[in-house]
Amino acid sequence: MYDCIIIGGGPAGLSAAVNMAQRGKQAVVLTAGESLLAKAELVNNYLGLPEMSGSEMMDTFEKHVRQMNVEIKHAKASNVLANDGDFAVNIGDDILTSKSIILACGAAKAKPVSGESEFLGRGVSYCATCDGMLYRNRNVAVWGLSEEAVHEANFLNGIGCKVMYVAGQYPDGLDEKITYVHGRIEEINGEATVKTFLCGGVSYSADCIFILRQAVPTDALISGIEMNGTHVIINENGATNIEGVYAAGDMTGTPYQVSKAVGDAQCAALSCSKYIDDKNRGQK
Numbered sequence: 001m002y003d004c005i006i007i008g009g010g011p012a013g014l015s016a017a018v019n020m021a022q023r024g025k026q027a028v029v030l031t032a033g034e035s036l037l038a039k040a041e042l043v044n045n046y047l048g049l050p051e052m053s054g055s056e057m058m059d060t061f062e063k064h065v066r067q068m069n070v071e072i073k074h075a076k077a078s079n080v081l082a083n084d085g086d087f088a089v090n091i092g093d094d095i096l097t098s099k100s101i102i103l104a105c106g107a108a109k110a111k112p113v114s115g116e117s118e119f120l121g122r123g124v125s126y127c128a129t130c131d132g133m134l135y136r137n138r139n140v141a142v143w144g145l146s147e148e149a150v151h152e153a154n155f156l157n158g159i160g161c162k163v164m165y166v167a168g169q170y171p172d173g174l175d176e177k178i179t180y181v182h183g184r185i186e187e188i189n190g191e192a193t194v195k196t197f198l199c200g201g202v203s204y205s206a207d208c209i210f211i212l213r214q215a216v217p218t219d220a221l222i223s224g225i226e227m228n229g230t231h232v233i234i235n236e237n238g239a240t241n242i243e244g245v246y247a248a249g250d251m252t253g254t255p256y257q258v259s260k261a262v263g264d265a266q267c268a269a270l271s272c273s274k275y276i277d278d279k280n281r282g283q284k
């Protein structure tokens with residue numbers, strides 16, 4: 001079991017990692033894809049590292065984290081479950097456990113479509129390997145918005161689901177038994193569970209819709225977390241409303257800036273480290 005699982009490998013997640021290591025805590029960083037910072041041509045307002053491109057800055061941060069012997073895993077966290085004071089994090093075909101969580105997932109990148117939040121867990125899923133077996137021999141749709149979506153669609157086809165693949169263009173590597181539907185999902189409908197979805201104004205039948213984005217909406221990633229719009233609410237210590245769960249960086253609000261993300265994350269990591277010490281002493 002890790003002391004802490006840090007979800008997100010941007011400046012906030014990496015700053016949290018360095019600070020956890022500095023406090024002697026065993027942490028792992030999970031990261032689903034590139035940090036937003038990698039897109040910056042030139043960053044000139046980060047103290048001590050002038051005139052760097054965003055990707056050079058990320059390389060510098062990652063090098064520091066590796067020097068501190070913190071593992072960076074390229075994996076998307078699809079779900080965090082609180083379990084008797086500890087946490088289980090689903091990363092597709094594996095589950096990692098920890099005493100605490102630091103969320104550093106960046107600013108929200110996608111708005112849920114109509115019906116998505118309503119039917120989450122009742123025919124909307126973010127993880128094919130977790131929920132696929134429930135839909136063997138049934139109609140499912142995969143909305144392919146991330147690199148791993150084709151692999152997941154082929155997995156569902158392999159276990160006996162009748163798969164439709166919805167995307168803006170036909171992807172390489174899709175199993176020929178899978179029906180391709182061109183477009184984007186506009187609406188999800190049903191009664192107790194999902195029955196249909198709308199794409200290009202046409203209604204298709206499906207018992208489950210796997211929405212495979214690069215990132216997972218925060219309130220779907222961890223149930224019960226308090227949000228203000230798309231931002232996670234934290235206190236002055238970086239703590240969320242869920243004991244043992246901290247958050248930092250763009251996902252907690254503006255300004256969307258590297259220094260703020262790194263500073264927030266240090267504050268969250270120091271509070272989290274104290275939380276772990278108290279827990280280890282049996283005071284939590």
Ligand SMILES: Cc1cc2nc3c(=O)[nH]c(=O)nc-3n(C[C@H](O)[C@H](O)[C@H](O)COP(=O)(O)OP(=O)(O)OC[C@H]3O[C@@H](n4cnc5c(N)ncnc54)[C@H](O)[C@@H]3O)c2cc1C
Nearest residue numbers: 008010011012032033035037040077106249250256257258
């Ligand atoms: C073009 C551009 C220029 C910019 N220029 C500047 C500048 O000059 N100065 C400045 O201070 N700021 C600048 N910024 C802003 C800066 O990039 C952000 O403030 C900073 O990257 C926020 O860091 P973060 O760690 O909070 O989030 P991010 O950098 O967005 O990192 C979040 C990480 O979390 C990962 N993730 C998300 N969900 C999951 C999940 N479920 N499982 C696993 N991993 C997950 C993502 O893949 C990503 O790697 C710029 C941004 C852009 C786009």
